[in-house]
Amino acid sequence: MGRSPCCEKAHTNKGAWTKEEDDRLIAYIRAHGEGCWRSLPKAAGLLRCGKSCRLRWINYLRPDLKRGNFTEEEDELIIKLHSLLGNKWSLIAGRLPGRTDNEIKNYWNTHIRRKLLNRGIDPATHRPLNESAQETTTTTTTTTTTTTISFAASTAKEEEKTTGGFVINDMMMINPVQGKCPDLNLELRISPPYQQQRQPDQLKSGGRVQCFSCSLGLQNSKDCSCGIASMDSNSASSSVGYDFLGLKSGVLDYRSLEMK
């Protein structure tokens, strides 16, 4: 029973990587680029699982990685992104150049969680600890609707599958955290219904309404459904109409953050 292993494990090394293994992997990827991870170990002469090679490269050997301590700005950015995205470490990492999902996940679990707890904030909900406790009992007795937010998925069902989507409970949107984090704007206004309510001059770009992808500044995204992606990106981005967790207000500008 169970899954078949991702690769032949009988003759593969496990545990910490040696300098020689690192060198082999780096040399191979420099010469051939990132290709088929499954076949890479054999081609590179490594007794490692392909997944292990990928992880090692992505998390530690990539030349564009930023090593060293996280800055205070990165801390705050991670906290805000986590409040927005939850444990979507890869999405969070995509907005912190040079940082990896694994690194951010570890940093969250070892530092930021404690930091938030010291501030009296529940790291899971980003709400004051006492309110989080109350919330637990409240939500069991009230019916709450959910608002699904996605990075430009076309249907509600699809968006949750792609993990670009995530569900935010209405109760989270009332913004009880603002007393503790006044710069954290929890007025989540991004959703198809809301777009319809917006002022035409806020969202129009050449007479078109921005899709959610474009509203996040991802005008080049393949997920763009409004067609602005194919238009002049300057004109598209100049028609800013979003106000997502204060992302527009200078606290956090998604448009300036690179996608992974």
Add this chain to the structure above:
DNA sequence: AAACGTTCCAACCGCCTGGTC
């Protein structure tokens, strides 16, 4: 100095998703 406890993080594991046939 030794024993023990705690913290940290690199690496692994299993599941999920998207692509292909």
Add this chain to the structure above:
DNA sequence: GGACCAGGCGGTTGGAACGTT
């Protein structure tokens, strides 16, 4: 539509490093 495969993701773990008694 279903099976298969590769890649990607988040949760978890093992053990080294560090701190405390």
